[in-house]
Amino acid sequence: MATILEFEKPIVELEEKLSDMKALAENNEVDVTTEIKALEEKIEKLKVDTFKHLTRWQIVQLSRHPDRPYALDYIYEMTTDFIELHGDRNVKDDKAMVGGFGSIDGMSFMLIGQQKGRNTKQRQMRNFGMPNPSGYRKALRLMKLAEKFDKPIVCFIDTIGAYPGIEAEERGQAEAIARNLKEMFMLKVPVICIIIGEGASGGALGIAIGDKVVMLENTWYSVISPESCSSILWRSWDQKEQAAEALKLTANDMKKLNLIDDIVEEPLGGAHKDFNLIIGRVKDLIVKETKKLMKLTPEKRIEKRIEKFSKMGSFNE
Amino acid sequence: MSWFKRKEKGITTPTNEKKDSPDGLWEKMPSGKIIHKKQLKENAYVYPDDNYHKRIGSTEYFEILFDNNEFTELDANLTSNDPLKFTDSKSYPERIKDSQKKTGLKDAARTAHGKINGLPLVVCCMDFSFIGGSMGSVVGEKVARAIDYALKTKTPFLMISKSGGARMMEAGLSLMQMAKTSAKLALLSEAKVPYISLMTDPTTGGVTASFAMLGDFNIAEPGALIGFAGPRVIRETIGKDLPKGFQSAEFLLEHGFIDFIVNRVELKTKITTLLQLLAN
Numbered sequence: 001m002a003t004i005l006e007f008e009k010p011i012v013e014l015e016e017k018l019s020d021m022k023a024l025a026e027n028n029e030v031d032v033t034t035e036i037k038a039l040e041e042k043i044e045k046l047k048v049d050t051f052k053h054l055t056r057w058q059i060v061q062l063s064r065h066p067d068r069p070y071a072l073d074y075i076y077e078m079t080t081d082f083i084e085l086h087g088d089r090n091v092k093d094d095k096a097m098v099g100g101f102g103s104i105d106g107m108s109f110m111l112i113g114q115q116k117g118r119n120t121k122q123r124q125m126r127n128f129g130m131p132n133p134s135g136y137r138k139a140l141r142l143m144k145l146a147e148k149f150d151k152p153i154v155c156f157i158d159t160i161g162a163y164p165g166i167e168a169e170e171r172g173q174a175e176a177i178a179r180n181l182k183e184m185f186m187l188k189v190p191v192i193c194i195i196i197g198e199g200a201s202g203g204a205l206g207i208a209i210g211d212k213v214v215m216l217e218n219t220w221y222s223v224i225s226p227e228s229c230s231s232i233l234w235r236s237w238d239q240k241e242q243a244a245e246a247l248k249l250t251a252n253d254m255k256k257l258n259l260i261d262d263i264v265e266e267p268l269g270g271a272h273k274d275f276n277l278i279i280g281r282v283k284d285l286i287v288k289e290t291k292k293l294m295k296l297t298p299e300k301r302i303e304k305r306i307e308k309f310s311k312m313g314s315f316n317e
Numbered sequence: 318m319s320w321f322k323r324k325e326k327g328i329t330t331p332t333n334e335k336k337d338s339p340d341g342l343w344e345k346m347p348s349g350k351i352i353h354k355k356q357l358k359e360n361a362y363v364y365p366d367d368n369y370h371k372r373i374g375s376t377e378y379f380e381i382l383f384d385n386n387e388f389t390e391l392d393a394n395l396t397s398n399d400p401l402k403f404t405d406s407k408s409y410p411e412r413i414k415d416s417q418k419k420t421g422l423k424d425a426a427r428t429a430h431g432k433i434n435g436l437p438l439v440v441c442c443m444d445f446s447f448i449g450g451s452m453g454s455v456v457g458e459k460v461a462r463a464i465d466y467a468l469k470t471k472t473p474f475l476m477i478s479k480s481g482g483a484r485m486m487e488a489g490l491s492l493m494q495m496a497k498t499s500a501k502l503a504l505l506s507e508a509k510v511p512y513i514s515l516m517t518d519p520t521t522g523g524v525t526a527s528f529a530m531l532g533d534f535n536i537a538e539p540g541a542l543i544g545f546a547g548p549r550v551i552r553e554t555i556g557k558d559l560p561k562g563f564q565s566a567e568f569l570l571e572h573g574f575i576d577f578i579v580n581r582v583e584l585k586t587k588i589t590t591l592l593q594l595l596a597n
Contacts, residue, residue, distance in 0.1 A: 162526075164546030164554050169564055172574050174525035174545035181499035182506070182531055201483070201492060202526040202545070209496055223483045223492040223523070232485065233405040247488040248401045257400065259489045306500045310461060312493035313454035314400035317392075 005061050007050060008269075014043045051268055054218070056244040056253075060226055062218040063197050067272035069279060071098060071113025071156040074196065077279045078104050078286075082111065085145075088137035091171065096127040096163070097135030097207075099142040101151065105287050110146030112139050112207060113156030116197070129198075130163040133176035136206050140180050143187060152190040152290045155207040160225060162203030177206040184209035185306055190293035192286055194264075195219045195251075196271070211305050212289045215251035216278070217266040221259075222249035259312055346371075361581040370538050370581055372518060374420075375427040375442035378477055382440060382585055388431030391439075392462050395455045396423050403486040412448065412486070420446045424455040425480070428463035430472065434589040436596070439467040442477040445519075450480035452524055453487040457494025460528060464501035473511040473592055478529040481547075482522020495527035502531050511595050513588060516543045516566070516575075534576050534591065537566035543575075 004012050018039050025032045054062070062068075075082055079102030086093040099112035114131060117123035131139075139155075146153045162173050184191065184207075193210035199221030215221055226244035227237045234243075248254075251263040264281055267274035293301060343351045346364045357364065361381050362371040380386045396413070403409040417423060425447040430439045441463045443450045460476070467474040483491035505512055514532030516525070518541035526545055529535075537543060544564035552559055562568050569575045579587050 162545065164550045166551065166555060166559065166563070169544050169546065169551065170572050172530070172572065175530040175574055177526040177545070178495075178499065178528070178530040181496055181527055182503045185500045185503045186507075202495060202523055205492060205495060206526075209499075221492075222488045224485055224488075229485055246401070246403050246405070247485075249488060254489055257489060259493055306504065309493060309496045309500050312497055313458050313490055314398055314487075315454045315458055316396045316398050317394060 003066050005058070005065070007054075007058050007061075011043065011046055011050060014039065014046065018043065047268055051270075055241065056220075056248075056250055057226065057241040059218050059250050060198075060220050060244050062270045063220050065270055065272050066118070068197055069271055069275050070118075071115045071158060071196065073275065074156055074279055074282060075100075075102060075111045075113065077275065078102070078283045079109075079111070085142060086138075088134040088141060090134065090137060092134050094127075094132050094135030094138055095125050096129050096131040096159070097139050099139060101146075104283060107287070107290065108151050109286070109290075110142055110151050110153045111156070112142055112153065113196075114159040114204075114207070116158060127163060129159045130161055131159065131203065131206075132163050132165070132168050133171040133173050136162070136173075136176035136180050139207050140176075140183055143184065143191075147187050147189050150189060152192070152293070153187065153210075154286055155191070155193045155210065157193060157195045157199050157204045157208050157221075158197035159200055159203045160198050161200040162206065174202075177202045180206045181209055185309075186302060188298035188302070190290055190301060191305075192289055192293075194282060194285075195221050195260075196282075198225075200225050209305070209309070211293050211301055212262070213260045214262040214264055214285065215254060215260050216264050216271060216282075217251055218270050219251060220244075220249040221251075221254055222247045257314075361584070363581050368539055368580065370518065370540060372445060372479070374444040374446055375422075375477075378442045379427075379429060379431075379440065381581070382433050382438070382475075382588075383429070383431040384433060384435065388429040388440075391428040391430065391466060392459055393423065393427070395459060397453055397455050397487075400454075400490060401486070401488055403488070405486075409486040416447050420444065422447050424459075425450045425452065425484075426456040426459050428459050428466075430466065430470075433585055433592075436589060436592050437470070437472045438475055438588075438592070439463050439470075439472050440475045440477065443479045443524075445479045445481075448484065450524075451482065451484035451491075452480060452494050453484035453491050454494065456480075456484075457491070457497050460494075460498045461501045464498070464505050467510055467512075468501075468505055468508055471508070471510055473513065473595075474505060475513045475515065475588065476528055476532070477515045477517060478520040478524050479517045480520060480522070480524040482524055492523065495523045498528045499531060502528055506533075511592065513591065515579075515584075517541050519543070521545070521547055530574070535574060536577055536579050536587075537569065537575050538581055539566055539578050541566040543569050 082102035084100040098115045116129035117126040191210040193208045193213045195215040226240040229243040230239040254260045267277045271278040362373045426443045428441045513534045516537040520543045
């Protein structure tokens with residue numbers, strides 16, 4: 001059973017009506033071609049209207065759609081030879097963070113991402129896509145490995161945050177993220193970061209320092225989730241829509257604020273409506289941008305990476 | 318009926334008519350004991366009996382650290398604007414204005430260079446009294462520029478953190494200050510300029526997860542709360558009470574994330590010794 005979001009209901013109702021009409025026409029041999037065509041046009045128009053004018057909260061809902069492609073969907077679809085590499089060489093293997101080598105169009109990449117689960121069992125195994133310090137340390141180990149063998153890095157960001165637990169604090173969640181931020185600036189190989197779903201705070205940023213940072217159209221990236229923002233400011237989750245508006249957390253907002261480089265357009269209705277289309281677009285972007293970045297020297301890439309992030313902010317002087 | 322029971326009902330004083338006790342010469346510590354203000358100041362705002370470290374701001378830290386309280390402030394005129402037009406119960410510019418009035422500060426961090434026991438040092442100190450010491454664009458930029466200054470002049474850098482984390486009202490912009498400051502620290506590190514990170518009560522969230530944890534030397538004041546997630550969030554997530562002393566400076570020392578804990582009374586001497594050891 002597909003998940004239908006509240007604002008998609010009018011579309012789904014019309015689509016049901018259309019299939020009823022088609023069935024009716026077939027069984028009774030009545031000619032309703034014009035009616036069908038009119039209804040089809042109406043549906044298409046409604047879809048365009050709905051999805052081109054989403055509120056920020058509706059975009060947050062789409063970014064969390066359980067049918068959306070996750071990191072491993074992108075990785076396995078883009079590569080034929082992906083080899084997953086496990087463990088932080090210290091404590092354990094964090095299953096909320098995945099990574100390994102694989103080739104795209106004949107070029108080898110280090111592919112890293114936060115991974116969510118599709119069913120209850122998987123979600124538990126993946127800790128709902130919330131990495132522990134081991135996850136960030138595994139990611140850094142793999143990035144260093146990529147650097148050693150001179151392979152570009154791609155990070156897929158999709159998390160509601162770094163895990164807030166006792167063990168996470170004992171093992172230095174903050175230190176793990178901070179170290180990644182610092183080290184990623186100095187990586188000699190190209191780094192491309194793509195927000196494919198949710199980009200919540202330091203947990204997202206911990207693998208999101210790149211030469212190119214892009215967001216898919218229906219994703220969000222901010223310092224806090226709308227729910228947590230609402231609970232801090234209004235003492236309940238009820239103002240999440242308002243919080244989402246206030247946070248300006250969509251791809252368009254982030255682009256306007258010069259906090260990301262680009263936006264990848266999603267299929268109408270969201271990335272989950274057409275895996276091939278969205279994964280194809282992301283793949284093309286990776287190949288194109290990597291080739292561009294390869295033309296620069298490592299020193300130049302690092303310099304530009306630092307310069308880009310150094311310009312972020314807004315203040316009076 | 319007890320003899321001391323109030324006979325007349327309804328003798329209450331509305332809050333606005335209640336009189337504040339005048340700011341006197343004595344100050345009450347959380348333990349209930351009182352101390353003379355002058356004595357507290359002379360002891361670096363540490364209560365001698367139980368080693369309680371009172372929360373203090375940049376004015377006090379600069380006074381404690383810099384020789385004769387002489388220093389040159391950097392970028393003193395950076396102020397926040399309102400890039401997101403953020404409004405909750407108050408608009409963000411109003412909140413800033415109120416905080417400025419209340420604290421006499423421009424934002425939640427001040428940066429300066431001067432000498433401690435004759436050794437040059439660049440210091441950035443956060444002010445918790447200004448919107449919870451939260452980091453927005455101004456704090457991020459000030460930290461970044463202080464590091465630039467340290468880099469240019471090859472002067473050691475001391476960061477005194479005291480913050481609830483990133484500032485929500487600047488959302489994505491606040492988040493990127495974590496990246497910006499870490500980038501600058503990467504450069505400082507490459508240039509082999511010493512960086513000391515002092516974590517004081519409290520240091521949490523995006524501040525801990527960026528510059529606070531990136532010191533060549535991570536040090537902390539006794540009893541300071543230091544963590545990534547706030548205790549309330551963790552308690553709600555795991556549905557259990559937290560162990561005693563969880564996320565304290567001592568807890569972090571035990572788990573290997575801090576080099577040493579320093580009593581504020583000894584802060585200046587300890588930093589001086591450390592800098593001398595590196596310079597000799």
